[in-house]
Amino acid sequence: MSEMGKALLVILNKDNAEKLERCITSLLSQTAKLSKDFDILILDGGSKDNSRDVAMRFSKRYSGIYFKVQNVIGGTGFARREACEYALKKGYKFIIWGDSENVYDKSYVEKMLEKLEDCDLVGGIPKVRGGFFAHAFAWYHAIHLIFPRIYRVHIPGNNKGERTEIYRVVSYPESIRADDYGFSLALIKKLIKNKIKIKSCIANSFVIVSLPESIKDVHRWQINRAKGVAQALKIVNFKPYDVIGWSSIFLFLIVLLSLTIINYTHLLLLYLLFLFTLSIVIFIRSKDYIEKPKYIYFFTPFIGLLIHSIYSIYALIHYLRWSYEK
Numbered sequence: 001m002s003e004m005g006k007a008l009l010v011i012l013n014k015d016n017a018e019k020l021e022r023c024i025t026s027l028l029s030q031t032a033k034l035s036k037d038f039d040i041l042i043l044d045g046g047s048k049d050n051s052r053d054v055a056m057r058f059s060k061r062y063s064g065i066y067f068k069v070q071n072v073i074g075g076t077g078f079a080r081r082e083a084c085e086y087a088l089k090k091g092y093k094f095i096i097w098g099d100s101e102n103v104y105d106k107s108y109v110e111k112m113l114e115k116l117e118d119c120d121l122v123g124g125i126p127k128v129r130g131g132f133f134a135h136a137f138a139w140y141h142a143i144h145l146i147f148p149r150i151y152r153v154h155i156p157g158n159n160k161g162e163r164t165e166i167y168r169v170v171s172y173p174e175s176i177r178a179d180d181y182g183f184s185l186a187l188i189k190k191l192i193k194n195k196i197k198i199k200s201c202i203a204n205s206f207v208i209v210s211l212p213e214s215i216k217d218v219h220r221w222q223i224n225r226a227k228g229v230a231q232a233l234k235i236v237n238f239k240p241y242d243v244i245g246w247s248s249i250f251l252f253l254i255v256l257l258s259l260t261i262i263n264y265t266h267l268l269l270l271y272l273l274f275l276f277t278l279s280i281v282i283f284i285r286s287k288d289y290i291e292k293p294k295y296i297y298f299f300t301p302f303i304g305l306l307i308h309s310i311y312s313i314y315a316l317i318h319y320l321r322w323s324y325e326k
Contacts, residue, residue: 006038006094006113007037007039007094007096007109007112007116007161008038008041008086008087008094008095008096008164009027009038009039009040009095009096009109010041010043010087010095011023011040011041011042011043011098011099011100011102012043012098012099012100012158013042013043013044013045013055013099014045014046014051015048015049015051016047016049016100016101017047017050017051017053017054019101020042020051020054023098023099023101023102024055024058026102026103026105027040027104027109028062030104030107030108030109031107031110032110032113034062034063034064035062035063035064036064037109037110037113038064038109038113039064039065039066039092041066041067041068041086042065042067042068042100043082044067044069044070045070045073045075045076045079046069046070046073051100052067055067074174074176075174075175075176075179075228076157077172077174077176077179077182077228077232080157080171080179080180080183081171081172081173081174083095084167084171085167087164087167088167088168092164093116094113094116094161094163095162095164096109096112096160096161097157097159097160097161097162097180098158099158101158101209101210102207102208102209103129103207104206104207104208105206105207107205108205108206109205111203111204111205112124112161112203112205115201115203115205116161116162116163118199119199119200120162120166120200121163121199121201122155122200122201122203123144123145123151123155123159123160123201123202123203124159124161124202124206125142125145125202125203125204125206125207126138126142126159126206126207126208126209126289127207127289127290127291128142128208128209128290129208129209130210131294131297132213133212133213133214133218133304134210134213134290135293135300135301136301137211138286138287138289138301139301140156140211140308141156141159141209141211141289142286143156145202145289146282146286146289151200151201153184153187153188153200154180154181154184155180155200157179157180158180159207159209160180161203166187169187169194169196170183170186171183173186173231173232173235173236174235175229175232175235176224176228176231177228178225178228178232179228179232181228181229181232182228182236182238185232185233185236186236186238208291218307222307222308222311222314223311223314225311226311226315226318229312229315229319230315230316230319230322231318234319234322234323240315240319243315243316246308246309246312247309247312247313247315247316249305249306249308249309250306250310250313251309251313252271253272256268256271276299276302278301278302279298279301279302279305280299282301282305283299283300283301286301
């Protein structure tokens with residue numbers, strides 16, 4: 001492996017040329033050395049903008065940067081599966097997963113590699129960039145940090161590193177989205193069945209991540225996430241326990257709203273107070289993972305939780321429909 005870096009940093013991209021350029025530029029400033037410590041693979045999902053031109057410009061100028069269009073166009077799960085096979089074939093010791101939305105702190109790769117020498121799975125620290133919806137969903141990117149011990153079983157897919165040997169045991173499901181979720185579930189099943197132990201860690205590696213900033217983009221993201229979750233659950237043959245849990249947040253609210261007709265308003269108010277309190281707690285715990293936190297948005301996780309719950313119902317419907325069809 002003398003002619004390549006020991007880690008493969010995979011950047012997933014589709015129709016995101018401007019941010020791709022910003023992302024790669026941040027990786028060129030790393031304290032870790034490109035082509036010595038790590039290589040970059042830009043894996044494209046069939047972009048129709050000038051992403052290829054941007055990627056090829058960097059690839060021609062810097063050794064260690066590679067561009068490839070996915071063999072199978074169908075979502076991020078197909079891309080991750082292909083990247084896993086590529087990393088194993090080329091002999092990389094580690095994969096660091098990224099996204100063209102990301103902007104990396106200059107020591108990100110170095111600190112991830114330091115942890116990967118001792119750990120099997122490593123999560124970085126996000127700094128979410130944006131306004132209302134960024135504050136509403138910051139917990140989504142920082143869930144492995146906000147809720148204790150979650151990182152032991154799940155790390156968000158755009159900000160983590162893994163030993164490639166893990167892919168000999170389990171790989172990513174070929175779902176359109178939520179493939180990192182499916183991977184975590186498949187890994188849990190394998191670990192329990194085969195009594196295997198892995199070590200998960202958090203690295204002091206910072207990356208700026210983005211979230212949709214319009215209702216239209218939030219809808220598109222959540223629809224794809226919901227479909228991906230349903231697909232991943234079916235592929236890895238896992239029951240939708242947490243999807244039911246997420247769905248119940250909004251469903252329970254609807255039930256209580258209906259009960260107000262027969263004078264159960266106090267239950268609705270108590271539940272709304274609970275959700276609002278939970279929102280404040282999540283905001284407090286997630287503000288350290290927002291690039292420029294604004295206290296005026298302290299209530300937004302409440303909105304984020306409800307939106308996530310509504311689309312989780314959509315995921316559950318897809319899961320049940322596909323189960324029935326089978």
